[in-house]
Amino acid sequence: MACGRFKELMMASLDGEISAEDRAQLESHLAECADCRRELDELSELSELVGEIELPRPSQEDMMKYWPSVYAKIERGAGWGLLVIGVVVWVAYGVFLFITDPTTGSMTKFLIALPVVGALMLLVSVIRERVNTSKTERYKEVER
Amino acid sequence: MVHDVGQASQAGHEISDAELASKAKRGNIDAFGELVERYKERAYMIALGFVGNPDDAMDLSQEAFVKAFKAIGSFKDGCDFYPWFYAVLRNTCFNFLRRRKTRKENSLDAAREYGFDVVDGAPDPSATLERKEMRALVRAQIDNLAPVHKEILLLRHYELLSYKQMAGVLGCPIGTVMSRLYAARQMLKVRLTRYMTDGGGSASEDDVGDGRGGR
Structure with a gap:
């Protein structure tokens, strides 16, 4: 016997969401199918248990601090965003001034650029490695 | 605690959620603060x-x-705020949960965080567990379900949504x-039965992954 459709009706019956017509169909199926009868009994008992579980409510104090905390996070995010944009713009402007400065010779520019580019490459490499490590680190949540 | 999705939380308020969300969209952070006040506890309980x-x-x-x-710009004026926020x-x-799956968390740790008294060691299948202990076991096993199954039980039994x-x-x-409710309850039953008979079943349910597979 195809019980598939009746599994969903069993849920609707458990949760008090079944229509009269569906209930009649389900009952006639249950009268013939011992497996579904047993399964409905088991799931009904299980649902009762799940319904009895209570999640602990948060403290009043935590709820009082909730919006100020969210606000601070929004503000901090905006602050970081502006800081990063500002630094990037300043650095780009500085590089532009340096490159276009007619008083500095090409050789001087080249010699200054070498260690700066090298340091940047090292920085990017270290950051990339740290990011990759933190993605796969299995013990990062372990308290030291 | 029956919620009519968003309506219950805005009942008794002069300004509707949709109006507040529209104001927040125009940069009014106080309006957004009011929405946070309305839904903070519910959001916390769902996350919990x-x-x-x-x-x-x-x-x-x-x-x-x-x-x-940050994403309030994508909120469509006049829509319900809560379903949008819930997403x-x-x-x-x-x-x-996906990130946490890489860490091996024991389901019983989660149950202990709730303050349940969890019986140490494998249970004796012949012994009848007290109802309180059964609830703790059920809670621990719910915690190990795939997110999509955990979610459907959460919405039904704790949020009491129709x-x-x-x-x-x-x-x-x-x-x-x-069908998702059936799959979740069926999976929970299987896990509990497995736990009661051989004390195992603490591994997380991996088959549904991020929860998109159950739709």
């Missing part, structure tokens, strides 16, 4: 149901509000709600 740990639940629910504020909260919790409301919040047909 997902992740099981009060500190993580607090962080994640707050993070969801921060993300919602943000759900994604935040699912991402967290099938229609669940379908609205999840953006899926009622038939999917029913």
